[in-house]
Each structure stands twice: as C-alpha cells, then as structure tokens.
Amino acid sequence: MLSRVAENIYWLGRHVERAENAARVVAVNANLLLDLPRGIAPGWAPLVYISGANAQFEADYPDYGEASVVHFLLGDTKNTGSILSALAAAREGCRTIRDFVPREAWEVLNELYLYGRDELERGMTKGGRHAYLKAIILGAQGINGLLSGTMIHDQGYEFLHLGRFLERADMTTRIVDVRSANLLPHTTTELQPFETIQWVSVLKSLSAYQAYRRSEQVRVQRERVLRFLFQHRDFPRAVRHCIEVTRQSLEKLPRNEAALRVSGRLRRNLEAAEPWRLDQQQLHTYVDELQLAIADLHTEIAKTWFPPPLVLEAAA
Amino acid sequence: MSIDWNTYPCQDLYDELVAAPGQGRNAFAGLLDDLKDLGPDELVARQAAAEVAIKEMGITFTVYSEEGGAIDRAWPFDIIPRIIPKSEWDRVEAGLKQRVQALNLFIDDLYHDQRVIKEGVFPAEVLAKSVNFRPQCVGVNPPLGIWAHICGSDLVRDADGTIYVLEDNLRVPSGVSYMLENRLVTKRVFPELFEHYAPLPVDDYPSQLFDTLAALSPRPADYPQVAVLTPGIYNSAYFEHAYLAQQMGCELVEGRDLFVDKDDCVYMRTVDGAKRVDVIYRRVDDLFLDPEAFRADSTLGVPGLMRAWTAGTVALANAPGAGVADDKVVYAFVPEIIKFYLDAEAILPNVPTYRCMDAPSLAYTLEHMERLVVKPANESGGYGMLVGPASTAAERAQFARLIQQDPRNYISQPALKLSTVPTIVGRNLEPRHVDLRPFILSADRQQVTMGGLTRVALRKGSLVVNSSQGGGSKDTWIVPD
Secondary structure, eight states, X not given: OBHHHHHHHHHHHXXXXXXXXXXXXXXXXXXXXXXXXXXGOOOSHHXXXXXXXXXXXXXXXXXXXXXXXXXXXXXXXXXXXXXXXHHHHHHHHHHTTXXXXXXXXXXXXXXXXXXXXXXXXXXXXXXXXXXXXHHHHHHHHHHHHHHHHHSOOSHHHHHHHHHHHHHHHHHHHHHHHIIIIIIOSSOOGGGHHHHHHXXXXXXXXXXXXXXXXXXXXXXXXXXXXXXXXXXXXXXXXXXXXXXXXXXXXXXXXXSOHHHHHHHHHHHHHHHHOOGGGSOHHXXXXXXXXXXXXXXXXXXXXXXXXXXXXXXXXXXX | OOOOGGGOOOTTSOBSSEEETTEEOGGGTHHHHHHHHHHHHHHHHHHHHHHHHHHHHTOEEEEEOTTSOEEEEEOOEEEEEEEEEHHHHHHHHHHHHHHHHHHHHHHHHHTTTOHHHXXXXXXXXXXXXXXXXXXXXXXXXXXXXXXXXXXXXXXXXXXXSOEEEEEEEOSSOOOHHHHHHHHHHHHHHOXXXXXXXXXXXXXXXXXXXXXXXXXXXXXXOSSOOEEEEOOOTTSTTHHHHHHHHHHXXXXXXXXGGEEEOTTSOEEEEETTEEEEOOEXXXXXXXXXXXXXXXXXXXXXXXXXXXXXXXXXXXXXXXXTTGGGGGSHHHHHTHHHHHHHHHSSOOSSOBXXXXXXXXHHHHHHHHHSGGGEEEEETTOOTTTTOEEGGGOOHHXXXXXXXXXXXXXXXXXXXXXXXXXXXXXXXXXXXEEEEEEEEOEEEESSSEEEOSSOEEEEEOXXXXXXXXXXXXXXXXXXXXXXX
C-alpha cells in the first residue's frame, strides 16, 4: 500500500471522528446550560477552549456568545475543527482513495457532507440544532459501521483505526480537561448538586453515562468518572481503550518498532497515573502531558509510514 | 410523432448512418428501421437510462469552474452509435500503424543524427522553434527505440467521405476510458441491437496497455512494477488515470509517492518501505516531470526522474520529448516523414495544410481566412484557434497580426464539413458533427483500439467536440461486413 494512501485513510478516520466529537460537545453543552442556574452557567466559551483555537476565534468573533461559538464549531470553514471543515476534509481525502473505500461508505460520507452543508442554517437555530447534531453523530457512526462491515481488513483498515482512535483519545482528554478545570473552578458544598450535573454532562457528551452506571454502579462523582474515562479498558471512548486499540493496529503493521515504543510509553503513563488524586491544576498539567504524548505517537506514525511532508519552495 | 428518415437533413455532407434521405448506409442500413421501430418514446427512455447508468457508474470528467473550484460533471453521452464497417476500419488501422511507426522513427532521429534535417526533408528552423523539443533528451535511447507508446490521433471525415488525420496527440492523450465506459453503457441500453450487429469488442485495451508498458521494463519479469503517474484529483482526466490504474491492477501514484535514490532507481513509498518501480505510465506533462531537469517549481514531478530514465533504470511512457512530433507544423510534414522513413505513401491522408512559414502559403492564408481554420502550433483542446467561417472581421484581423508576427507558429486548413451521426435532440434525431480518436499502442508490437472514442459536438452546427467545450461522445461500432 502506498504511503500516501495510508495517510489519506488515516486522516479519513480522524476527520470523521472529529466531526462526530464536535457534534457531541455542542449537543451536550446545550443540554447542560438548560440545567445550570444562570449565575454559574459557564456559557459557550469552554467549547472553544476544548478545540484549542481561541486565538483564531477571538480574531473573527466579537464575543463568546452562543451564536458565535455555535457557528465557529458547526460551520466555520476557517476552523479546521468545525463539523463542516472536518466533513469536507474527510470527503476530499476520500475522493483520492475511492478504490480502498467501499462505495456505500463513500456515498454515506458524501451525503453527510451535503447534509452538513445544506442544513447548516437550520442546525444553528435553537430549534433545529438537536436534529442536526444527531444526524451528524449517526452519520459518522454509519460510516464507521459500513467501513468495519465492508472494508477489507488489511493494512488500510489499521490506518483507519489509528486515525479514529488517536483522534478520539485526544478529544476525550480535551473534554475532561475543559470540563473539570474551567467549568467550576472552586467547588463548594452548595454547588455540589451542580457538580454532579456537570459530570453527568461530561459522561453524556461521550455517550458514557449508561456505560458508567452499569460498570461503576455508583452515583456520579469526580473520582470515579475520571478513572472511568481515563482508564477503562473496554469503554470505547475511554483514553486507555483508544490507546489499546491503536497498539493492536500498530502490531499488525511492518516496521513498527519505533511507533510501538512510543505507544508503550503512553500506555504505561496512563496505567500508572491516578488522575483522580490530582487537583484541578495538576489534572490540567497531566492532560497536557497526555496530549503531547498522543501527538508524539502521531508524529511517529507519520514518520514511519507516511510520505515526507511537501516542502514548498520559499518564495524568495 | 415518429421518426421519419425521409426528412433527415443529410445533403451536402456525409452522415455516418444515413446515405441519403430515407436510406441507410452500407450493410447496416437496417439500423435506421430498428431505431424507427423503437420510436421516440423508447429512445428518450433509453437515453435517460444511459444517463442514470453513467451517474451510477460514476463516470465523470472534471472542469475548472470560474470560482476556482473543480467540479466533477457526468460524462455527456448520446446513445445512438456510430458505425464503421470492418473493411474500412482495416485500412484506417493500417494507416494509423504506419503513421505512428514513422513518427517514432522521426522522434528518435531528431534526438540522434537528425538525418531528416540533413537530407533536407524537414527544415532545421522548424525544429529550432519547437517548444516541445527537449534538449535534455538528445542522445537518450529509450527501450526498443520507441518514444510515443500511446498515441491518440484525431480522425475526421469530410463531405466526400474521405477520412483525414486531423492531429496526432503524442504527449498525454486522454479519452480511452470513456471509450471503454461508453461500450458498457451501450450494452446496457441497446442489448438487442448489440446482439444483432455484434460490434467487435474494445475491452481488451487495459490488458494491451499493460503488455505495452510491461514490454518496456528494464528488469524482465512477468509482472513488472508498473505505476500510473497522475497530477492528482484536480486534473481533468483524473477519472481516467484512476480507471486505467485499477483496470491494469497497478498503483496510481502522484509525484510525491516516488523518489529517485542514490542508485538512480525510482522507488515508491509504501507502508512496507521503498519499492522499486520499473515502468511509469506518466500522465504529467514533460515540463512538470522532474524539477531538476525542467520546471524547478513543479511539485507534480519527481526530482531525479530524468536522471533515472537516462540511466535506463526506469521506462517512461510516453518518453519525455515525444511531443516534438505533435506540433501542428510538424503535422504538415507527416506525409514527407512517412515517405522518408518507410519509403511509402501515407495510407491515411492529412487534411490539406498550408504552412504559414512558406511565403505562398502565408499569402494564401491571409487572403482566404474566412474559409480556413487557423491553428497555432502547440495548443490543444480547441483553444487559440480561428474558425474562419464562424469568425468576425475583427477576429480575422487579430489573427492576421498574430500570424505575421510568427508565421512558423501557424498552419491553416480548409474548414472541413465534418461528418455527422444522428443524435437525440429532444424527441428527434438530428445530425451532429463527430470526430474519432483511436489510440495506437507501440512497443515490441503495435495495436490499435477497435474503433476509438467518437466525440460529438452537441450544439447544432458546432464543430467543436471537446468535452471541455460542450462536446459529448458516442459508442463506436466496428462491425464485420
């Protein structure tokens, strides 16, 4: 398999996952805001922090109001993390690898992009938002399902997995980070019930609420939620699960020593950590560390299997 | 309403199916009755079915829109086939083989001894002004001495029935995938006609192409590593590049997938590491092939590719520099070129051509512009030319200036009345002008496609058949007679 094709498949996985995650974050924030009292409601700013694109956002928007943030995350084509950008990138990348992607999956992706684009206006209204985001999430899941159900499970499939699960691991850490560090900086007893609501919202944004209740069988509390989201072996959006899946994919690829080394380091770090013991500042530092490690793994994968980046002649 | 062949307008020109009002041509006259029996409703329904099939099969070509984006358009196709009797085609095929054989000898000569110039057959100043002559190729010996492995020659038929060669495309001719897909669509929409007339098959082209490419491999093997080099998805012929790679079972690569190592061999970057490539069917123009040898700003090419090709570690098809022979001024010399190398008369005639470099021809061209088609030497796709009968006085004046500034760069030809084929327009069959692009493969042996791509100008009276300018296509049937 050509390195370029492998890279395109990897990014197909990442971009589809990115679109889904963006939709999840917006959906859950909207619900959360309905449950929290005005005085402590954190508004929409944290969603921009999750994406890490504050500088870009502040350059283009007057404030962190709902309309601005929702537009930024759903339909801003300058924001590479927006749903529309991610779907457009996935579709464009998919065009070059049509031979490797089953036709039905391509068609669903194409339709999903067209839906995302054509229904954007409605999706940005309060009334149309829920249906829009749900369609994006289901569409992305549909693509994933078609790919695992119909694509040949060869090297290309491993790259698809690598892209999807690295993106997912990254996003889970971001959601935890922003929710726990920025939302309610100083928990006090009187805010206790709202803290629970907030952690429920974290779980829900990852479709983890039911799984958490079944697996942990305790009420929702910070320590257990953090343990669950970072370290659960079998929940498909837990960081450890994602890293475990990428390791399995790496093992099936040739010349994998360096990437496995980086992945092993990341896994040991995850297993040894006890993030629930960390206060919010320390947790934030830890999440930063994890994200760097995930980026390292991406770099190693790119170095080993992808074509070298295009070096454009300096316009001197 | 029904189809009435008695009122079909075919006087003063040659229609490929209709010899005279109400009368079919040659052995396939029955086709007119078959179409009449189907009737307009059924024909319109089948045309619609063909369009659905084309969408489903994803047959597209890419056009650049003015807003800067590229869009895929469904391939315009008309279901009424164009028929050529086998006996006539045999002569055309022989003529094409002869022509391409001579052109290959000519190119090889230009890059070596230049006998053709020394012996006064071809003027040195034409070569000196050629924009497609590549000094980097002088002295290079490509495998089998062949430069143009894949040639697409455009044929047209005039009102008296003569088939002329209009031009030869020796650089990166495209269209063959549409020829193959048109056949698949026709089989779906006209199964009964297809069975009855039994046109000869075209679908062995991909394997013939693979054989042609494999024959060039520097390392003998049953399945040498062949790759199709594409400029990428924004190229108008990307569909064809992907299609041919898939049909031949080889990799579709872009420039950045390849690199030339210290051993002067070409490798492709794969997940399993570097893998050597033996033959590259390149669909990237010469000047973008290798930034070290040609345009330094090209990101489509592979640095060092010319070095590898010169060293003989990789074969390129077509060879760089082959385009020197598809210049429209060189075209005017092809009958002499055939005579010189093969000591034979051209089987297929050129369209009578005035070379503006010759003073009498220049004078004639300037005087008769409203009756002539004036073409610059190195444009394709129907761009940059003047169609005299359809031109304004201002356009003619502008071209007169251009020609006088650089006479060597222009030729003129009488405006031919291209032959027509009945084409579905609304609920009627109307004549529309066509040309034909067969493809000639040359390596250790020569092969010609069975027929080729018939392109049709869908606008009434138009002679421009290019898909980028409102042209469509038809299936071409070579039928035993």
